[in-house]
C-alpha cells in the first residue's frame with residue numbers, strides 16, 4: 001500500500017461511528033498492520049469498510065465470523081486490548 | 087489566490103441525524119443542496135445512540151407534550167429557553183411518526199404501535215412518576231435512524247460530498263454568511279461552496295476532554311468555524327458527564343450494569359454510594375453518582391497506582407446473568423480495561439458525554455447574535471447548536487429528538503427565507519479565502535513548531551483535571567492560564583507530511599484548531615459562572631438554604647456568550663416565556 005492508500009485507511013479506521021472501533025482499529029493499524037502480508041492487509045481494509053454495527057459484534061465476539069479469511073484478522077482484533085485514548 | 091467555486095442553493099455541513107433531516111426538507115423542496123461530511127453519512131456519530139428518542143405518543147400509557155416540556159425545563163435546571171422547549175416537545179410526536187414513515191424499524195407493541203419505555207427524568211403529570219416515552223429500535227436506535235434518513239435523501243437526490251472537511255465560513259462585511267470553504271481529502275483541493283443558505287450540523291466536541299465517550303470525529307469543527315467568523319458560542323460551560331466510562335479508554339458502560347446490581351467501590355472496597363445517596367445508592371442520578379465518584383478520588387480513596395479511578399463491581403453476580411443480561415460488557419471490560427468482570431471489578435471514571443452549549447440559535451434554526459438579530463444565511467441544528475433546549479443539563483433521549491425537530495425546522499426556515507431573497511447569489515467578497523489559505527500556508531511552512539498529538543493531549547488533560555465534573559475555583563483559574571498557554575502552542579503546530587493527497591496529519595491539525603477554540607470557551611465560561619447549575623457544579627457554590635443546589639437565579643439565570651476575539655464574555659437572558667402556555671415557574675431541581 002502506498003502513502004495515499006494507507007492514509008485513507010487510517011482515516012477510515014479512526015473516524016468511525018463507534019469509539020470502540022476507533023480505539024481498536026487505530027491501534028491495530030499502528031502496531032500490527034505493518035507486519036501483515038498484502039492479502040491480509042486487503043482483508044483488513046475490507047473489514048474496515050464494514051458498517052460499525054456489523055463489524056463491532058464480530059470484534060467483540062458476540063457474533064461469530066463465518067468468513068475464514070476475515071476470521072484470522074478478526075481473531076487478532078479481538079485480542080488487541082486498548083487502555084488509553086490514542 | 088483564487089480557489090474553485092461551486093454554487094448551491096444551500097450547503098449543509100454534517101450528515102448525522104440533524105444534517106440528514108435538514109437535507110430531506112431542502113431536497114424535497116427542490117433546492118439544489120450539497121451535504122458535506124468528514125465521513126460516509128452512516129459513519130456519523132449518531133449511530134452510537136442506543137437508548138432511544140423521546141415523544142409523548144402515549145402509546146403505552148397517558149402522556150402529554152406539556153409534561154414532556156415540564157421535564158425538559160426542569161432537567162435543564164431552568165436554563166433552557168421555554169419557547170424552544172415547547173416547540174420541540176409539541177413537534178416530537180409528528181417528527182417521530184414521520185421517521186416511522188421514512189422506514190425506521192421501531193420496536194412495536196402487540197397492537198403494532200411504536201413501543202415506548204421509561205428513561206431517566208421523563209415523568210407523567212408534571213413530575214409525578216416515570217412515564218414510558220422513549221421510542222427505540224432495539225439497541226440500535228441511532229443506527230436505524232440514520233439509515234432511514236439517508237435512504238430518504240438518496241431518493242430526494244441530495245448531493246453528498248463524502249470525506250470533505252469544511253474549514254471556514256464565508257462571511258461578508260455585512261455579516262451575511264455565503265457558504266463555506268472546504269478541503270477534499272482525496273485530492274487535497276480547497277474549494278468554496280457558495281450558497282444562499284448554510285446549515286451547520288457538525289455534532290459535538292467531546293474530544294476536548296481526555297476521557298470521553300465520544301468517537302474521535304467529535305472535534306467541534308462547526309463551533310471552531312463559527313468562532314473564527316466572529317459568532318459567539320453559548321453556554322459552553324455545560325457538559326454532561328456519564329458516571330461510568332472505562333478509565334483510560336472512555337468507552338461507555340451502560341447504566342444497565344448498575345440496574346442489574348453493579349456496585350461502585352473505592353480503594354477500601356467500600357460501597358461509597360451508601361454515604362452519598364442512602365436510598366438510591368448506585369442508582370442515583372448521573373450527576374449525583376459522578377460527583378460522589380470524584381469526591382472519593384479527590385479525597386485519596388481512588389484505586390490503582392495513581393488512585394485515579396473507582397471500580398464498578400459485578401463479581402458477585404452469577405456469570406450467567408452477566409452473559410445474558412449484560413451482553414458485550416464482559417467483552418468491553420476485557421478489551422478496554424484488561425480485566426474479566428466475572429473475576430475483577432471494572433475501573434471507571436465519570437466521562438464526558440454530551441455538549442449542551444453551542445452555536446446560538448432560535449427554535450427556527452436561525453443563528454442569533456447577542457441582540458437577538460439573526461445572522462443572514464446561517465443556520466445550525468443538532469449537538470453543535472444551542473437552541474437552547476437542554477440548558478444546563480440534557481435529558482436522555484432528548485438529543486435524538488433535537489436532531490429531528492431542529493433539523494427539520496432549520497430546513498423549513500431556509501425554504502421560507504430563500505423565498506424572499508433575490509434569485510441570484512450575493513457576490514462573494516474579495517479575498518474571501520485569504521484567511522483560510524493563510525492558515526493552511528502557516529501549517530505548511532511552520533518550523534520548530536509544536537507536535538499536534540502532544541499539544542492536543544496537553545489540552546485534553548488540562549480540561550479533564552481543571553474543568554471536569556466537579557469544579558474548584560483555584561483549579562479553574564489555573565486552568566484558564568494553562569489553556570491560554572496551550573493556545574499559543576496550538577497556533578504553532580507543525581506537521582511532517584506535506585503531501586497534498588490524503589494528508590491525514592493536516593486534517594488532524596485542522597481539527598485541533600477547532601478543538602482548542604471549544605476548550606477555551608469551556609474553561610473561560612466555567613471559571614466565570616460563580617454558581618452551580620445542572621451539569622456545572624462548583625465546590626464554592628454549595629447547596630445552602632439561600633441557594634438550593636448552589637443555584638443563584640438572581641445573578642446567573644442567564645446564558646453565557648463567549649467571543650473568540652479577546653476571549654470576551656457576555657450574557658443574555660433566558661427566554662422564560664413559552665409560545666402558548668404559561669411559564670414553568672422557577673423551582674429547585676430535585677428528583
Ligand SMILES: Cc1cc2nc3c(=O)[nH]c(=O)nc-3n(C[C@H](O)[C@H](O)[C@H](O)COP(=O)(O)OP(=O)(O)OC[C@H]3O[C@@H](n4cnc5c(N)ncnc54)[C@H](O)[C@@H]3O)c2cc1C
Pocket residue numbers: 099100101102103104105122123124125127130131132133134135136137138139227228250251252253287288289290299300301303307308338439440467468469470482483484485486487489
Ligand atoms: C455513546 C453515546 C450514546 C448516545 N445515546 C443517545 C441516546 O440514546 N439518545 C439520545 O437522544 N442521544 C444519545 N446520544 C447523543 C446523540 O447521539 C448525539 O447528540 C447526536 O447523535 C448528535 O447528532 P448530530 O447530527 O448533531 O451530529 P453527528 O451525528 O455527530 O454528525 C456530525 C456530522 O458532521 C460532520 N462533520 C463534522 N465536522 C465536519 C467538517 N468540518 N466538515 C464536514 N463535515 C463535518 C460529520 O462527518 C458528521 O456527518 C449519545 C451519544 C453518545 C456518545
